[in-house]
Amino acid sequence: MQVRVVPLVALAVLLAGCAATSSLRDKSAAAQPTPIPWISATPASMLLPTPTPTQIPANTRACRAADLNPVFGGIGALTGGQLSAGILYGNRTATACVLQGLVGVKLFDGRGRQIPLTTAPADGMPSDPILVQPGTADVRAGTPMAGVAYTELHWDTHDGAGNPCVPAPPQGTAVAVTVPGDQASLRVVVSPDPLDRFSAIVPCYSRIAVSAFQAWPSPDVVPTPDPYAALAISLDVPATIRAGSLLRYTVSLRNPNTDPIYFPDPCPVYGEWAGNSSTGFAKDFYLLNCRPVKAVQPGQAVRFTMQMAVPAGTEAGTYTLAWNFAYPGALPGPPGTATVMVTR
Structure with missing residues (x-):
């Protein structure tokens, strides 16, 4: 009998731990404020300055x-x-x-x-x-x-x-x-x-x-660090979405640093895209609705509501949804990713 008690006790401890974790998550979610609403504002331009062309010596041969x-x-x-x-x-x-x-x-x-x-x-x-x-x-x-x-x-x-x-x-x-x-x-x-x-x-x-x-880009031009690269990005996405409907999800931006991360004026640009091994159904750029928050304080997580149209003709299957800041010419931080199943 004692041989069987050990795994049963371990299972009981594991289940208790899961229950405690679930309870903590529920309380944490309840304590979080309502996500900041999505806005449809788009950036004026995503273009980088045109680099100065390399001077080509006279009589340089054509490549074969x-x-x-x-x-x-x-x-x-x-x-x-x-x-x-x-x-x-x-x-x-x-x-x-x-x-x-x-x-x-x-x-x-x-x-x-x-x-x-x-x-x-x-x-x-x-x-x-x-x-x-x-x-x-x-x-x-x-x-x-x-x-x-x-x-x-x-x-x-x-x-x-x-x-x-x-x-x-x-x-x-x-x-x-x-x-x-x-x-x-x-x-x-x-x-x-x-x-x-x-x-x-x-x-x-x-x-x-x-x-x-x-x-091809030259290493002589050192990219500017993305000022928001330190923010930890996580996505809360529905498990399934029907083709032809609007996918609503939440992005959480958490500041793990000891200093605040301030948002500029105008608010930063972000990109969202969805695809799988052979196709994609979205890649869009918008301005983050940062006016209500101004900055993310140390240890703070701020949530933003997002939405993405799923075209009616999108094939059923599993897609990877990714979200990240789009700071032209800068080294980006890790994107937030999640999977969603498109149904028809």
Whole structure:
């Protein structure tokens, strides 16, 4: 009998601990003030200042495919249900070369079969010549390096009205690109992004927008620390939400420091986005309704009500919802994340 008493006692202690924790949580929640309401104010601009172009020496040769080492830069969310992938280009050779214009793009599935594509130039991105410096072949995604070029691919994840693409598009797991003036192609494998949200290029109706070559950020420019990076962000999100309805949730901002964290005028910008391994249904930016609070005191947690439209055509499934401050040119702190199940 004694052999069985130990696990029974342990179970009783565990259940008592759970009950005590639940009771404490209920009291804590009851003691918290009503969350600050959401406002629909949006930022005037999210653009960074245009950097000064690098001077290109006269008679610098054009880059050819054999000169370049392509690296897949990951997949991220744009606004309006779009996703974006980046491809970086380092220089294998001992001399500089120039890239300018649009790459040719081919997409392949997991069995190596080419996926038919319709391509077009991406909007709003310059087409200046980019100097690719020698000795940059070890470029890595997410790591600033001077003298490296990149291109972006943009695609829709729904039909424009929030409905799934019909028929369902094939999943692209590799990309082949050709640089202007050279028919040889460079192939890169599509790898998951750092948050493991997106692992394939799945363009609705096989349409992709392609950017001109851009300059990869230089490490010489040290990002400003995000003034709100110290705030611990947590989300209280409903377990399920029906497609076509409004997702209402709460963001809690807790100050773990010994000094207050003050909000500026105007209030800071935040971004919220939702997606899974192949699609996303939201990426929006708003101004935080910070007027009622002014600052988060040491040890204090302030809650804010949020809302996000879930388009009627959103596919059923589990999505990751993320929330963070959007401070252009700054190093962000960890986002708050939660999962939500979309039903139909």
